[in-house]
Amino acid sequence: MFSTHNATSRTLQSPCEERKVEVSIESGADGDEVVLRYLTWTEGLGWCGQKTIRLDEGHLDELHRTLMVARQRINRRKAEAGQPAETARVIQMPVVA
Numbered sequence: 001m002f003s004t005h006n007a008t009s010r011t012l013q014s015p016c017e018e019r020k021v022e023v024s025i026e027s028g029a030d031g032d033e034v035v036l037r038y039l040t041w042t043e044g045l046g047w048c049g050q051k052t053i054r055l056d057e058g059h060l061d062e063l064h065r066t067l068m069v070a071r072q073r074i075n076r077r078k079a080e081a082g083q084p085a086e087t088a089r090v091i092q093m094p095v096v097a
Contacts, residue, residue, distance in 0.1 A: 017041070034060060
């Protein structure tokens with residue numbers, strides 16, 4: 001399925017258990033690119049790819065800025081509607097004695 005020499009990935013789970021976004025960095029002959037895959041769960045088939053977007057490194061900074069603006073606008077709308085702000089998750093680290 002992939003025509004790459006090396007790939008690393010991370011899966012972003014959606015609040016809906018039947019959807020997720022997989023983000024991977026793939027290295028090929030033309031260099032590195034970030035690949036976003038939107039997946040949905042289908043009973044009997046498992047995870048099925050719905051959309052794939054390939055981005056070269058030149059798009060990453062602008063995509064990051066655009067996503068940050070979108071997140072800020074959504075959070076502002078929630079605050080204006082009186083919805084509680086989501087708090088950060090704290091991960092308990094092991095105690096070293």
